[in-house]
Amino acid sequence: MVTGINKTTDEDKIRALIDGWAKALRTKDVNGIMSHYAPDFVAFDLAPPLQHGADAFSKGLEDWFPTFEGPIGYEIRGLSISAGNDAAFSSSLNRMTGTKSSGEKMDLWVRATFGFRKIGDQWKIAHEHVSVPFHMDGSFRAAVDLRP
Amino acid sequence: MVTGINKTTDEDKIRALIDGWAKALRTKDVNGIMSHYAPDFVAFDLAPPLQHGADAFSKGLEDWFPTFEGPIGYEIRGLSISAGNDAAFSSSLNRMTGTKSSGEKMDLWVRATFGFRKIGDQWKIAHEHVSVPFHMDGSFRAAVDLRP
Numbered sequence: 001m002v003t004g005i006n007k008t009t010d011e012d013k014i015r016a017l018i019d020g021w022a023k024a025l026r027t028k029d030v031n032g033i034m035s036h037y038a039p040d041f042v043a044f045d046l047a048p049p050l051q052h053g054a055d056a057f058s059k060g061l062e063d064w065f066p067t068f069e070g071p072i073g074y075e076i077r078g079l080s081i082s083a084g085n086d087a088a089f090s091s092s093l094n095r096m097t098g099t100k101s102s103g104e105k106m107d108l109w110v111r112a113t114f115g116f117r118k119i120g121d122q123w124k125i126a127h128e129h130v131s132v133p134f135h136m137d138g139s140f141r142a143a144v145d146l147r148p
Numbered sequence: 149m150v151t152g153i154n155k156t157t158d159e160d161k162i163r164a165l166i167d168g169w170a171k172a173l174r175t176k177d178v179n180g181i182m183s184h185y186a187p188d189f190v191a192f193d194l195a196p197p198l199q200h201g202a203d204a205f206s207k208g209l210e211d212w213f214p215t216f217e218g219p220i221g222y223e224i225r226g227l228s229i230s231a232g233n234d235a236a237f238s239s240s241l242n243r244m245t246g247t248k249s250s251g252e253k254m255d256l257w258v259r260a261t262f263g264f265r266k267i268g269d270q271w272k273i274a275h276e277h278v279s280v281p282f283h284m285d286g287s288f289r290a291a292v293d294l295r296p
Contacts, residue, residue: 042228042239044259045281047281047282050241082235082263082274082275083235084233084235084236085233088232088237089235091190091263113192113261113263113277115263118232127261131279132279132282133194133279134292135196143196144282
């Protein structure tokens with residue numbers, strides 16, 4: 001079935017896209033990261049406000065990366081990809097590790113959802129949603145200490 | 149173009165699916181809500197843990213709904229849908245309002261991302277990610293007071 005073959009290829013291409021994105025993140029390469037996104041993409045990120053466009057997102061990375069000493073650890077676990085002919089989405093639990101300039105160690109698991117659109121022949125990230133839940137004990141503390 | 153016609157129809161179907169889902173949520177109809185999901189769906193929800201399967205998600209709704217007096221307000225703003233032939237995703241900013249049994253008013257904007265898969269002839273929610281960001285001032289407070 002041609003449909004089946006196309007689907008497999010698209011899933012492979014998206015997996016490679018995510019791999020490339022994560023590599024760029026680990027090496028704090030802002031331009032490398034941004035090359036994986038559609039120009040009009042919308043991010044729901046860990047930090048306020050509720051949503052960010054490409055410019056604010058890129059600026060956020062530029063501000064955030066220097067707060068780490070050396071490279072960032074980025075592990076992607078349980079990646080699930082659902083790909084159609086020109087739209088797709090993925091979900092995974094991602095672990096960010098590193099040492100902050102202050103010397104503090106960071107070890108944070110987040111939930112990551114990506115929406116992809118095929119633009120011409122190329123898959124791009126059109127939407128990204130990264131978050132942690134928050135405790136429902138009235139404290140409204142972000143749950144930054146969860147493990148899968 | 150046949151592709152174009154199919155895409156419009158799929159987007160319409162997904163919009164109707166989201167409408168039906170929101171209506172069921174407003175009336176606290178757990179079975180009605182659950183009928184919109186694929187059996188193996190995975191939720192990244194406001195509350196811990198990092199992810200929930202269908203059983204835990206349904207149980208969470210059953211526990212959560214009685215904490216409200218009367219119906220829940222649920223507004224969906226800026227809904228964007230990208231639909232392929234058998235995978236799609238959406239993003240929006242959603243406002244939840246209501247009165248808790250304690251008398252406390254709730255008015256919360258969240259970011260909502262859905263992943264959809266076409267199962268047979270029917271679109272279903274295969275993945276859901278609902279969150280708020282958290283403040284990066286060292287307090288780790290969930291940002292429950294943001295407005296779009």
